[in-house]
Amino acid sequence: MAWLVHNGAWDWTIRDAADDPETGETADLRDFSAGGSALAFLQAVAADHANATTLRDLALERYRGSDISNLTDRRLLELVADELETGRLQIIERYRPLHIGGRAQAPAGDEGGDAPFAPPVEPEKPEKTWITFEVLDDDTGQPVAGVTLAIKLPDGSVKKLATDGSGKIEIKDIDPGSCDIESMTDADALEVLSIT
Numbered sequence: 001m002a003w004l005v006h007n008g009a010w011d012w013t014i015r016d017a018a019d020d021p022e023t024g025e026t027a028d029l030r031d032f033s034a035g036g037s038a039l040a041f042l043q044a045v046a047a048d049h050a051n052a053t054t055l056r057d058l059a060l061e062r063y064r065g066s067d068i069s070n071l072t073d074r075r076l077l078e079l080v081a082d083e084l085e086t087g088r089l090q091i092i093e094r095y096r097p098l099h100i101g102g103r104a105q106a107p108a109g110d111e112g113g114d115a116p117f118a119p120p121v122e123p124e125k126p127e128k129t130w131i132t133f134e135v136l137d138d139d140t141g142q143p144v145a146g147v148t149l150a151i152k153l154p155d156g157s158v159k160k161l162a163t164d165g166s167g168k169i170e171i172k173d174i175d176p177g178s179c180d181i182e183s184m185t186d187a188d189a190l191e192v193l194s195i196t
Contacts, residue, residue: 005051038081143167
């Protein structure tokens with residue numbers, strides 16, 4: 001017997017290792033021999049309610065001679081993970097690109113059948129940006145060098161930097177978002193009270 005779970009363009013068929021594999025299936029077997037990784041995989045897949053139900057049904061079928069009806073979902077996943085790691089169960093994984101609207105086209109040189117194995121597309125990382133601070137004297141309007149700013153960046157980290165000869169600090173390659181000045185001290189280590 002086999003059970004099918006999926007997430008986006010990924011399909012996973014879970015089957016008893018004793019079942020004869022179809023031609024080419026052995027190349028698509030997911031390896032859990034390193035230990036410990038099967039439970040993390042199953043927990044991620046079980047985040048989808050339909051997959052969680054399928055995995056519960058799988059456990060009930062595999063352990064039908066035992067009373068496991070009162071076990072938590074986590075414990076059932078641990079039982080299935082153990083069978084995957086010991087090789088009693090196997091997972092065949094297939095990547096099937098989603099095609100919305102229109103007919104799916106086979107990749108060049110493919111005579112049909114399953115699309116070739118390809119990793120899922122990583123989400124684009126947000127573009128990095130930059131910010132410049134300028135410190136000016138309140139009375140003269142002239143740039144002030146040597147003022148140290150403690151700046152909280154969008155990722156939550158804090159950088160302490162001193163203004164250059166033109167009274168500026170420039171920070172490059174930061175995540176988009178807001179920056180806050182947490183403190184400002186001048187060259188004599190005196191705290192500046194007014195930030196405008």
